[in-house]
Amino acid sequence: MPVSRLYRPETLHGSLGESFFDEVEPAAFPRHVLRFRDQRWAQRIGLETLDDEEWIAHFGKFEPLPDSFARPLALRYHGHQFRTYNPDLGDGRGFLFAQVRDHEDGRLLDLGTKGSGQTPWSRRGDGRLTLKGGVREILATQMLEAMGVDTSKSLSLIETGEQLIRGDEPSPTRSSVLVRLSHSHIRIGTFQRLAYLEDKAAIERLLDHSIAHYFPEIAGETPGRRAASFLEKVTERVARLAASYMAAGFVHGVLNSDNINITGESFDYGPWRFAPTWDTRFTAAYFDESGLYAFGRQAGAIGWNLARLAECLLPMTGLAAAQSAIDAYPDLSRRAFHEMLLRRLGLVSQGPDRDANLASAFVKFLIASQAPLEQAVFDWRGGLASSSRARRSPAAPHYETTDFQPVREALDGFEPCATARLDHPYFSRERPCSMLIDEVETIWTAISERDDWGLFYSKLGQISEMRAACKAE
Known part of the structure; x- marks a missing residue:
């Protein structure tokens, strides 16, 4: 079938x-087995009507989508990797395959790949992705x-029939190619490359492009103000990114400057983990x-x-404006954390001071008790309205200690928000x-040893229920 009218x-x-x-040129793979397609997001970009054969043709063999790039684009960038500058980066095992609009909100989305073959930036790598990496x-x-x-959203995963050698997992191991949807692949490292090359004209061109397509609300500002406003907008976005990791108990693992994009959207997952307890190290x-990229850092x-x-933007912003934007970051990230923790707890804000007090009490409790992080957030979604449910929790003994008393006191007066959905079966x-x-x-072992995908799809079903309950749609 052709693409839909929403494409x-x-x-x-x-x-x-x-x-x-x-x-x-994309790699030519010996085999194509479709393991995952996100039909929900495919619908939002007008690709839900593709049958599996057509899907594989586009996302496994990389036949161009209608009216899209004739050939994929491997993007150029530099970056600091663990604080060491590397001018030899760029898309080494991926490329920009296409760009589309999200029909629900009009956002520009990139279809980027991982494991799609070698490029000029592969640096002796094979340009491939392990199946385990795709599943993760x-x-x-x-x-x-x-x-x-x-x-970013993982749109597609296709197993590609090659045997890869890796030093950090049992080899040979199975291969795959992933396609992700991301709201921009323009990275901090994209600007760094141009600053390194002292190409001010290209920086200005990239800045104009970024404002036009990702921050149009500042497009009408004067030339002398636009760069500073752009930096302020990016600061707001990445502050929310940092806060969201903490509220989710998530550790990205590799927060190099080439892994931070201008829209503040998290992407490019390698050694990630969720923290079992609140452990900053x-x-x-x-x-x-x-521990440069430890949870608390x-x-x-x-x-x-x-x-x-x-x-990179100093020649256009001036020192004072740039410093002002950077100085605002710590407070922005703190406030964003309070907001996001309240959102996860399904509570209505009671103002900056009370929100901050609750967040502080909750984190102090998690540190002192080492209670399971996600269990505690789950148990107290809805605040004191969930007290009886929390008493039945496997973590209930933690809530009976003096460590939890400040949380209970801080929760007094907070009400569940309209979207808390405490009556959802998930809770x-x-x-x-x-x-x-x-x-x-465990999920990977079943796939690797028995080609059993049941646990994988079961987990995706559980996550779908969680997303519906928490109204993260």
């Missing part, structure tokens, strides 16, 4: 010019979306030996990357849907 293609990234990307990315994005985190990546890491963007469960590392490994 609205764009080729806007191509207008930046050839110095921003390289046209590339789907689990991460689905779970984060259900929690209300602004994240908890890390996701085995190679993060210093993520806000600081994202702020550090934001400062690198400010450096009749004893335990919340979770995504701890042992669960992920």
Whole structure:
């Protein structure tokens, strides 16, 4: 079947010019087995009418979508990796395949790939993605979306029939190609590359493009003000990103400047994990030996990357405006955390001071008690209105201690919001849907050893129920 009437293609990234990307050829894979397609998001971009054969033709063999890029674009960027600048980056195993509009809100969305073959930026890599890596990315994005985190969406996963050699997992291992939907693949590292090349004209072109397509509300500002407003908008977005990770108990693992985009949308999942308890030192990546990107250091890491963007824009913003934007970041991220924690708890705001007091009490309780993080959020969704449900929880003994008393006092006066949905069947469960590392490994073991996808699809079903209950639609 053809694409639906809701399909609205764009080729806007191509207008930046050839110095921003390289046209590339996708890999030719020996096999194509469709393992996952997100029909809900396919509908939002007008691709839900494709049958599986057509889907594979576009997202496994990369036949161009109608009125889209004739050839995929491997994007050019630089970045700081664990605080060390690397000018040899770029899309090394992925590319920008297409751009479309979300018909519900008109946003520009990129269809980007992971594991689609070698590019000029592969740096001796094979340009492939392990099947485990693809499965993990789907689990991460689905779970984060259900929690209300602004994240890329995993649209498609196709197993591709190759045997890959990797040093960090048993090899040979199965291969796959992933397609994700993301609200921009323009990264802080995209600006860093142009600053490194001292190409001020290209920075201005990228800035104009970014404002026109991602921040149109500031397009009419004077030339002298636009760059500063852009930096302020990005600061607001990445502050919410940092806050959302903490409210979700999520550790991205690799918060390099090439993994932070200008829209503040989380993307590119490698060694991610969810923290079982509130442990600021908890890390996701085995190679993060210093804990640079540990759970409690993520806000600081994202702020550090934001400062690198400010450096790129200094010739246009001036020092005072750039410093003002950066100085606003810590307070913005704190306030965003209070807002997002309240949203997860399904409570109506009682004003900045009371919201902050509740957030502080809740975090102090989690630290002191080491209660299971997601269980505690689940148990107290709706605040004191959920007291009887919390008393039946596996974590109930934690709520009977003096550590919890300040939380109980802070909750007094908070009411469930209209979307708390406490009567949803999801909240009749004893335990919340979770995504701890042992669960992920169990799902993968069934696939790897028995080609059993039952646990994977079952978990996606549970996440769907969680998303509906928490109204993260």
